[in-house]
Amino acid sequence: MWADNTGSFVVPPQDDILKIEDLTVRVGSIEVVHQLRFALAAGERTGLIGESGSGKTLTALAIMGLLPEGLSASGRVLYRGRDLLRMSERELCKVRGDRLAMVFQEPMTALNPVMKIGAQVAEPLQLHRNMGARAAHVAALQALERVHVPDAAEKMHAYPHQLSGGQRQRAMIAMATACSPDLLIADEPTTALDVTVQAQILNLLVELVEENGSSLLLITHDLPVVANVCQRVLVLYGGYIVEEGSVDDVFGHPRHPYTQALLDAIPPLDEDLPSRKLKAIPGSVPGLGEFPPGCPFRNRCPRADAACAVMPPLERNGHHNGDTQRGPLGRNVPSLTELAPEETPTAGISRVACWHPLS
Amino acid sequence: MSRRLPSTLVVGAVLVGLVICTALLSLVWTPADPTHVEVGDRLKGPTTTYLIGTDQLGRDELSRIMSGAQNTLVIGIMTVLIALALGVPLGGLAALYRGNLENATMRLSDVLLAFPAILLAILFAAVFQPSRFTAMAAIGIALVPVFARVVRGAGLQVMQQDYVTIVRTYGGSQLWIFVRHLLPNVSSVLIVQATVAFAVAILAEAALSYLGLGTPPPTPSWGRMLSESQTFLNQAPLLAFWPGASIALSVLGFNLLGDGLRDLLDPKLVERSVQLSS
Numbered sequence: 001m002w003a004d005n006t007g008s009f010v011v012p013p014q015d016d017i018l019k020i021e022d023l024t025v026r027v028g029s030i031e032v033v034h035q036l037r038f039a040l041a042a043g044e045r046t047g048l049i050g051e052s053g054s055g056k057t058l059t060a061l062a063i064m065g066l067l068p069e070g071l072s073a074s075g076r077v078l079y080r081g082r083d084l085l086r087m088s089e090r091e092l093c094k095v096r097g098d099r100l101a102m103v104f105q106e107p108m109t110a111l112n113p114v115m116k117i118g119a120q121v122a123e124p125l126q127l128h129r130n131m132g133a134r135a136a137h138v139a140a141l142q143a144l145e146r147v148h149v150p151d152a153a154e155k156m157h158a159y160p161h162q163l164s165g166g167q168r169q170r171a172m173i174a175m176a177t178a179c180s181p182d183l184l185i186a187d188e189p190t191t192a193l194d195v196t197v198q199a200q201i202l203n204l205l206v207e208l209v210e211e212n213g214s215s216l217l218l219i220t221h222d223l224p225v226v227a228n229v230c231q232r233v234l235v236l237y238g239g240y241i242v243e244e245g246s247v248d249d250v251f252g253h254p255r256h257p258y259t260q261a262l263l264d265a266i267p268p269l270d271e272d273l274p275s276r277k278l279k280a281i282p283g284s285v286p287g288l289g290e291f292p293p294g295c296p297f298r299n300r301c302p303r304a305d306a307a308c309a310v311m312p313p314l315e316r317n318g319h320h321n322g323d324t325q326r327g328p329l330g331r332n333v334p335s336l337t338e339l340a341p342e343e344t345p346t347a348g349i350s351r352v353a354c355w356h357p358l359s
Numbered sequence: 360m361s362r363r364l365p366s367t368l369v370v371g372a373v374l375v376g377l378v379i380c381t382a383l384l385s386l387v388w389t390p391a392d393p394t395h396v397e398v399g400d401r402l403k404g405p406t407t408t409y410l411i412g413t414d415q416l417g418r419d420e421l422s423r424i425m426s427g428a429q430n431t432l433v434i435g436i437m438t439v440l441i442a443l444a445l446g447v448p449l450g451g452l453a454a455l456y457r458g459n460l461e462n463a464t465m466r467l468s469d470v471l472l473a474f475p476a477i478l479l480a481i482l483f484a485a486v487f488q489p490s491r492f493t494a495m496a497a498i499g500i501a502l503v504p505v506f507a508r509v510v511r512g513a514g515l516q517v518m519q520q521d522y523v524t525i526v527r528t529y530g531g532s533q534l535w536i537f538v539r540h541l542l543p544n545v546s547s548v549l550i551v552q553a554t555v556a557f558a559v560a561i562l563a564e565a566a567l568s569y570l571g572l573g574t575p576p577p578t579p580s581w582g583r584m585l586s587e588s589q590t591f592l593n594q595a596p597l598l599a600f601w602p603g604a605s606i607a608l609s610v611l612g613f614n615l616l617g618d619g620l621r622d623l624l625d626p627k628l629v630e631r632s633v634q635l636s637s
Contacts, residue, residue: 064528066524066527066528069457089532090532092530093530093531093532094530095530096527096528096529096530097528097529097530097531098530101528101529102528104521104524104525104528106521109520109521109522110521110522110525111522111525112520112522112526112540112543112544113522114543114544115539115540115543123526123529123531123539124529124530127529127530127531127535128530172525175525175529176528176529178529
């Protein structure tokens with residue numbers, strides 16, 4: 001980040017860390033992620049939500065340049081103006097782990113079983129900070145302490161199987177944040193963990209991201225998590241962004257029927273559950289290449305009609321309807337379309353891709 | 360760790376230890392100079408001066424067997440090192456980069472595998488002088504495919520693991536992954552394979568020396584001693600027994616050691632044997 005002479009961080013608020021333009025991911029010739037366009041502002045926490053198979057993880061892997069064999073990405077992924085998709089592997093190795101970092105879901109298999117925790121946490125530092133083994137060891141200990149691993153000095157010499165799931169995930173986060181990256185992508189970081197540990201890990205992520213001034217892209221299907229952690233949210237379905245906006249806006253006043261359906265699927269705690277059927281979205285996510293033409297959600301959507309045979313453009317809310325600015329719980333949210341774009345360039349935009357948005 | 364050591368490992372280690380100790384001892388002491396010729400004492404049976412007799416040139420057989428152990432170990436070590444130095448990078452490249460490179464290295468190793476070590480050694484001996492080095496190079500190269508395949512196979516498995524993807528997310532290059540993550544994970548397989556290769560190398564060297572393509576005289580070599588004793592099988596049958604037994608026991612030792620190490624280092628195999636016995 002930009003540290004001035006006094007050592008404090010100066011984060012230019014208008015800066016977009018990552019700009020994604022027409023990102024398309026293909027499996028062979030089948031498009032699975034379609035012309036995504038969004039930007040991540042510096043220091044902002046964005047949630048990427050959607051059901052399994054909506055393309056969340058593929059989007060993240062495409063950004064990192066780590067798509068598995070057989071998948072290809074096109075479009076542009078601009079990190080500070082440099083297109084990551086056109087970088088050489090060697091340049092990417094310099095950016096990954098240093099400026100862009102990623103945390104995965106599965107902490108059980110994510111660490112090398114034959115390597116001590118300390119040696120593994122030290123690796124990103126050795127790779128990006130030119131540290132020798134001893135200096136990296138000291139820095140790795142600090143990194144483990146920073147993620148609040150109990151008895152960090154002892155755990156440095158432990159093997160992955162000797163740590164609990166939560167501790168392993170902390171070690172993963174220590175590795176990902178060791179170099180204070182500009183962007184941290186967290187792909188379902190708490191899905192495999194206990195509910196009580198989940199909250200701790202999420203708090204830790206927010207703490208570190210704020211400390212480093214990093215942006216966070218949180219991939220999850222857990223909507224309450226996004227509501228608690230993020231400022232902005234992108235809703236993905238069938239490889240399209242169907243809705244985008246501030247968390248208050250999207251969750252308090254969803255415009256896309258899919259977002260509404262996701263929110264409805266959260267079981268309420270205050271009702272007598274057995275007396276009531278849980279709501280689910282009818283049907284299931286179609287397989288690869290089996291999405292209907294046009295709006296991908298239309299075969300599961302209660303509002304779909306003939307117009308939906310054509311994919312609706314992702315448009316600002318205001319274009320369709322002017323009176324969408326009532327926040328959740330009757331709170332007054334400033335009209336999003338009235339915000340000057342330069343004020344908060346990405347958080348200000350609220351978009352939905354639907355011919356029949358909810359009002 | 361209350362698991363009992365496999366008995367094969369113990370027997371193997373004792374035999375291998377015996378060979379190593381003999382070789383080390385022969386560096387500082389042998390009953391007599393193994394190259395000293397005493398024509399008057401040709402083909403003697405065991406006496407107090409010559410504990411296990413003398414050979415056709417009157418050299419002390421025990422001293423020759425002892426310093427032959429040196430030769431055997433040097434050949435084994437060098438051969439395995441050559442095979443490792445070539446085979447591990449080849450297999451690693453194949454596992455890391457896949458595609459055409461993998462096909463090329465694996466087909467190359469198929470070709471090598473089809474080529475007998477003896478033939479390769481004859482070729483080397485014809486082009487260069489027959490020496491210990493040509494023997495070692497020939498056997499070493501003939502063993503390369505074994506290591507290349509083992510590393511590739513284990514490497515492909517490792518490359519599928521989540522943690523390799525994680526290493527890539529924090530900027531580890533292919534070389535970094537190979538050195539820091541792939542090698543440590545295949546090391547146990549390599550150790551086992553190297554021990555078995557050691558046995559193969561000893562046997563191959565004995566065969567080459569028997570054909571006159573290995574260690575040139577006067578350095579004592581078990582293989583050549585065996586071939587020379589043939590002529591005198593009627594007069595001194597024991598002369599063939601000593602080098603033969605030495606070769607057999609050391610090869611058996613390394614093979615048992617390799618088997619034992621595999622039982623010890625490969626947890627999957629232990630599980631399987633437990634399931635079978637229950």
